Amino acid sequence: MDVHLIDGTYELFRQYYGRPEGSTRTPEVAAARGVLWSVVSMMEKGVTHLGVATDHVIASFRNELWPGYKTGEGVPHGLLDQIPLLERSLAALGVCVWPMVELEADDALASAAAVTADEAAVDQILLCTPDKDLAQCVVGRRVVQLDSRSGAVTDEDGVRARFGVSPASIPDWLALVGDSADGFPGLAGWGRQSATTVLAHYVHLEAIPDAVADWDRVVRQTVRGAPRLAARLAEERELAMLFRHLATLRVDRSLLGGVEDLAWASPTADFAATCEALNAPSLAARVAALASA
DSSP states (O other): OEEEEEEHHHHHHHHHHHSOTTSOSOHHHHHHHHHHHHHHHHHHTTOOEEEEEEESSSOOTHHHHOTTSOOSTTSOHHHHTHHHHHHHHHHHHTOEEEEESSSOHHHHHHHHHHHHHTOTTOOEEEEEOOOGGGGGGOBTTTEEEEOTTTOOEEOHHHHHHHHSSOGGGHHHHHHHHOBTTTTBOOOTTOOHHHHHHHHHHHOSGGGSOSSGGGSOHHHHHHSTTHHHHHHHHHHSHHHHHHHHHHHSOOOOGGGOSSGGGGBOOOOOTTHHHHHHHTTOHHHHHHHHHHHHO
């Protein structure tokens, strides 16, 4: 069996900002309806085991570690208000939902991937998000990323092609380069090329020597401004380690008991009313047909 793990927050944002203004008479529910519609479409195409993670609140424990970490500030209320609506709608559909508060949706996806990867019955785990954070969870061709917009699948070779480093180095890479989406800047002077070259050799931050004279000769000669970058890392290593801590996804195995927690069987008795509230009455009939198939 295949397992599909969906970033509900990403999908909600995509639906909200991807719709032309004035394209629907019910903007207060349109994004949640769009996500629900896409999940049902996945099930109609044969997806049987799936879970959806959401950021029930945008802030997380990471905000206590770095004051600039992303918050819900500036996000329209019309979007934020649809997060709990989406969670209720998915629960009514009968889909496993993880509304995250202390941890983030990305942490939930990493957790579910770790748990289901332990089960021999699982052929492939598809992390349905293009978010670069989740690249650290990719394993061979068994745990991959799926971009729902393009249909592109990124396996471990794809991660190396995109970033120049292995999945294990992604948190270190983000620590040096920064992640504007999450609100931490990385180290001044370090860019994609320098981080890729250095980490392709050393893998993790703690393995990079403080003194550029101790760097491998090939790396030292390849990286432009190597003395300056080495000095910056030596001076701000503690900050770099903090950024890596922010970028490292947390695995909470208590999130689900096993892959059968993700098996979809049928909607709840509330689903028809949910579809009416979302102005999507035809969806109830489609789901009923799925449940009886």
